[in-house]
Amino acid sequence: MLWKLLYRNAFRHKLRALLTVCGVAVAVLAFGLLSTLVDAWYAGVSAAAANRLVIRHAISLTFSLPIAYMEKIRAVDGVKAISHMTWFGGVYIDRKNFFANFAVDPRSFLDLYPEFILPEDQRSGFLKDRRGCIVGRGLARRFGWKVGDTVPLQGTIYSGDWPMTLRGIYQGRDKSTDENQLFFHWDYLNERLKESYPRRANRAGIFVIEVAHADDAPAVAGAVDAVFKNSLAETRTETERAFQLGFVTMSEAILMAIRLVSLIIICIIMAVVANTMIMSVRERMHEFAVFKTLGYGAFHLAGLILGESLVICAAGGALGIAATFPALRILAGYVGNIFPVLDITSTTLWLDVLAAVVVALVAAAFPIRKVITVRIVDALGRVA
């Protein structure tokens, strides 16, 4: 009964109610998309394993470490496994086709990163071919690559052409695993560097180690850094999570802007819904005056208006949330290469709901105050 009354009131003015519902839906949609975008920024952080540490040159990431460090690090107490990666920065045909590509030590790399799942035959094929590479499922789909294809990369840091053969396509174990990367043999890179730039050969960008227990991480990190203290290439060891977070904080200003903007959209829609509610109540002032005359108190009147506002926002919110899923799929088509992991989290959905409720509450507040404070005589005499 109550529901029917609220619904009838809310949609008394069909066009206006529909427009408002659309507005709320668009706002909730935009809000959901933006927070998913922010989450995508943190994808690397959430994909980080707690028991992996990253060792890099203390000066900055652009400096590489001697490969000889590998055995010294392996000897440190608490280090269970070790591998290394080098950012290659290769370009596929055009700079616009950006994706991450690394030179890795294949065997230890695949052991250390169990989240990259590769069929057994492709795995052995990759291990055997020094000019082989593997790519994520997303990347293979983007460029239509099949196993056996030649992938010609052009070096930016290591100049020259670097053709390689695609030996495998990996799948991510988790939703947060990045499926838009390319990995190839570090040996391939190193052998050519030995000939062309001997000074740059035998070096690795970062070392990644695995510790037995995540609790040991700080102690092991300290021990590794102590080994290379005062050497020509000092190291900085941090958890994979902290390492990834370092990248995120670099673009903090842009993240702040996006967060701010997603609050602004909520404010905009608040103004729109408040406007609708104010107009709707103003037009019905006579009715409210009659209610008041009949003896209905502030509680009932407020409930009536708030309920109406909630009906509109709930309809808009539901529509917006429903639209988020297909919209995200479209968005992924455009920015999928920058943000490989676009996934709606339950937190985002709860925030959507919260936003819709807050909008409803705030929008109802003005007209409720008006209705409660107005004198019956004035309200009855008023011309809308």
Added chain:
Amino acid sequence: MKLLLAYSLRNLLARRMTTVLTAGGMALVVFAFAAILMLAEGLRRTLVDSGSYDNVVVIRKSANSEIQSPVSRLEAAIVETQPEIASGPGGRPLAAREVVVLINLRKRGSQSTSNVTIRGVSEFSLALRPQIRMIAGRMPRPGLLEIMVGEGIARRFQNAGHNETLSFANREWAVVGVFDAGNTGFNSEIWGDAEQFMQAFRRQAYSSVIFRLRQPDAFAAVKTRIEGDPRLSLEAKREITYYQDQSEATATFLRILGTALTIIFSIGAVVGAMITMYAAVANRTAEIGTLRAVGFQRSAILTAFLAEALLMGLIGGAAGLALAAFLQFFTVSTTNFQTFAELAFQFRLSGEIVAEGLGFAVVMGLAGGLLPAFRAARMNIVEALREA
């Protein structure tokens, strides 16, 4: 016509709360739109101002930036012999060999670190960058472990102030000077002696050679010669183009983000305007009937309501831009995707952004007001009058 405008304006004033809310919604849209464009513009301007038209940057072929570009001593020496290079004091070529690396420094008052560009310079580096002005201390002397820092760095990073000591690459560097490079990328750099840096960072190669052209139009000739020289695998760019390219990715990203967001936002605001205008029409049915009865044409009614919607849009747009103008007092720092280095820049309001923002507001007002205005204009006189 004047009467009609006055009528529209009065109508807006008569229902203040609704007008304020609707225009407020539009103001926020325009604010968000302008803010993001201002961010992109600030970034672009900062990098463009960093370059001079007469200067040429020579880096390794296919390197995106100086950081990835090794230029050997031999190559640098060959570049310096080009006849198009202007002469400096003593008849020597006005060219500078520089080495650029990134180092990780801790920010003041926080645990987070950021990549800072550090530039090893030689004798003529300063002469090639007229934007730079010392504001405290002196230049670092060649051969000593001394550095000078951009004003943006001195403010934001630990131990980077004047007379403090920064430690990196296993050495202690005395900060002997602070320079102000205005709104350019150099403001976020640390400068020291190139030879000292090369030893400290164990580098054998420079990153780039910068020189001034004797005649600005000689660029094509020197570019062809350098890029055609079989001994060199280098490429030459005007400094201004070089820096423009570096702002491209981030600025484009911001522009796309800004436009996409604004289009979504504007749907919300247009809906708001439409609701307001429909209500305005519905409430004044009798008035419209009267106006038509006393002889106002349909087109006049249409114009009046459209004018009302446009006015609302303009008020919203102006308010949003006014709000956005205050952003210019803020400096933000973010990592430039292309160079991977931290860069400080300000929000910049340009005439173009003002025009785009206002245009956008007007379009929103128009989109919101068009349908309701048509409804008002199409009203039947008799029926409209009966409503009252």
